[in-house]
Amino acid sequence: MTQKVAVLGTGKIGEALLSGMIRAGWSPADLLVTARRPERADTLRERYGVTPVTNAEAAKTADTLILTVKPQDMGALVEELAPHVPADRLVISGAAGIPTAYFEERLAAGTPVVRVMTNTPALVDEAMSVISGGTHANPAHLAIAQEIFGGVGKTLRVPESQQDAATALSGSGPAYFYFLVEAMTDAGILLGLPRSQAHDLIVQAAIGAAVMLRDSGEHPVKLREAVTSPAGTTINAIRELENHGVRAALIAALEAARDRSRELASGKG
Ligand SMILES: NC(=O)C1=CN([C@@H]2O[C@H](COP(=O)(O)OP(=O)(O)OC[C@H]3O[C@@H](n4cnc5c(N)ncnc54)[C@H](O)[C@@H]3O)[C@@H](O)[C@H]2O)C=CC1
């Protein structure tokens, strides 16, 4: 389907999506971008051959608008767009927290809205994008969102009531793994390894574990048991992780992320 798509507020996520769409075969001629700073717009034009426009121009000319500004900037953007968005435009929000009803209340009656929570591995086509439709989004609208975000990784449709949880697990998810790699690299330093070697060892362990999780079909407990030899090294480490409440800390951490997503919905900046 030939569609003009505009990415509004092309920062980290907007650029990741834009570059992925071009890798997936979208023509730059069909892609519009908006940016707050003119230098940023120039960079995007030079880097991808896309056309920078104003938010109002994007609203008038694109078939699909993808809003990728921070939740705290969404109010101002929607206010600016509202007079220009015809009710047949598909509006896709990539923002954490903000429900589809927020847009439905502020845009023309009947505007189809789709909410998507993606993540930064979109940059390497390994995103997980979690998709929910608002009141006026029909299967064709959801299919467009799935086509766009499917270009940068996997997609999953969920009821909107699960979006805050999905944001905690998947939107923020990569950060937890980077945090673990950072901490385990520090452990390597403590154990006397050079930093670069410690980093490489842990990153490769992470990649190997991730591929096994994805491809083996085994439960993570089984995979961990296979590493954990009787009276071996791993069980000593696991005992320390349990002693320090790491499992409980992770559960609490993700619950806190879910709660923050809910707060963003209620406009707490
Ligand atoms: N960074 C992440 O890992 C993820 C972020 N998200 C969501 O994606 C959205 C964007 O996040 P990032 O890309 O990290 O933020 P960012 O700050 O890198 O990008 C947002 C961009 O929007 C621009 N902007 C703000 N108001 C504007 C306006 N009125 N007109 C034009 N441009 C405007 C800003 O100048 C900035 O370049 C957020 O809503 C966030 O919740 C979702 C999943 C993951």
Ligand SMILES: O=C(O)[C@@H]1CCC=N1
């Ligand atoms: O931290 C955040 O609010 C954004 C949304 C999910 C990942 N990053």
